[in-house]
Amino acid sequence: MKEYRVLSPTAILGYGFPEESFKAGLDRKPHLIAVDAGSTDPGPYYLGAGVSFTDRAAVKRDLELMIEAGIERDIPVVIGTAGGCGAEAHLQWNLEIILELAKERKWNFPLGIIHAELSKNFVLEEFKANKISPLHPAPDLTEEEIIATERIVGQMGPEAVMAVLEKGAKVVLAGRAYDPSVFSASAIMAGFDKGLAIHMGKILECGAIAALPGSGSDCLLGTLREDCFIVEPLNPNRCCTTTSVAAHTLYEKTNPYILPGPGGVLDLRGTTFIQENEKAVRVAGSKFVPSESYTIKLEGAKRVGFRTVSIAGCRDPIMIGQIDTIVEAVRERVKDNFKRYGYEYFLHFNIYGKNGVMGNLEPLASGASHELGVVIDAVAETQEIANTICSFARSTMLHYGYPGRVATAGNLAFPYSPSDFKAGAVYNFNIYHLLYVDNPVTLFPSEIIQTGEEG
């Protein structure tokens, strides 16, 4: 029977995996080892700042095992969304780790690199040509927003990965990629059904999260056939059930029946999930439906200021009873004190114990907490102004004379000295839009370098 086996070691490169599970996966003679390295979930900071949310040593450890296995067994290794966000800074960070490993291990292999960061000028031109549309509920885009963006990436589809594999890359390091792209590209090249390949990639991209018990730091094996695919964990302590696999299909998605991606949608209305054996689930009927025009999802983040935070606790019931009015009074005092300088800042008091987690979505009437956690959050156009606002709000709140106060030594319990933390630059997502493209590959230029010979 014609089969294509894909080994997914972990949910995110750097999240780790047990060597035992990985070896069990290699024993199944996979045709591909692939891993997703990123996500927008950790928020806009990492894209904006150009840094990884995974740790360098942890990423290096995972890559060493994966590339070593790939080289020894002549299996391609494909990494998607390098460095967590897949912009140029992230790609170069991850590339440096691979080159360092190649030097240490004396590896010599063709390494394909696919870029996914788009220039602001290009995006601006496309915007002016009406080739960008918003993804509800993201706000409409403007030229000013594009110019203000720090970095913009496009999510490549499997075509861009196929193009570099066709050029002979043994290891592929891709910038921002639609998660299933790196798991499905080589199978689509081998002639397998695109809908099944992408759906299998969608389940594999989170490693053993689709198993029971679920884990983001363990391996999952996918076996693609002509009319179905089978997923199974490689750790004897886990199993896949029809519910665990089907449930993963709806994870982080709005509509589990229709999953939009580059160039079309994955239509799961006719998908069936059948228990193959006690550990494995067989999935069939998933279809890829190409759309009339090919679209790529864009992601961008812009810097909105610099942050300083102060963390404190409050145990005085008299103060807790009037915390809202105290916060407002402190806010007014800060505003009044610096009015002559015209500072622009955002000052927020996040009160844990009083809607600190759910904010306006909180259905419970609050006020029953015997202690409160207070996080004073100041964001301003410079770090100095953020420091000033946070420091002044903190000292004002510490000594604020609210009605009925008996604890005149201070209103806040600080767990740390210094009490204020400079958190640096703050970013917002400001582009989350679709770009219409004529060609799914040209947007993502690639190159192949020979490791060990790069100088």
Next chain:
Amino acid sequence: MSKVKLPQLATVIRSKNSGPYELTLDVIFKDQESYEAACKARVINKTTIAELYGIQEDDVIGIVEFSPANAIKATIVRPYPSGALGETDVYGAQQHAPLLDLEVELN
């Protein structure tokens, strides 16, 4: 007729981002019977979600019943985009709690 709370029928009740602008709520029922009972009772609909979270029904993007997983999911507009100033839950992973109190009427 008897009333039970959602956790008695479900094995998973969770919230998570669906991209930076949406929050999605998943309820995975313990078996097909519980799932079908919940679907029949229309326990999770635009109105119940809007009431539980104090939002407009227009901000409930969709309710989907997904029988392969015995699951019902609801997706709402995030009150703030992930990581925006004033935001409190970047991953959106702790917004599920109101669902734990939802009551289901069983025949």
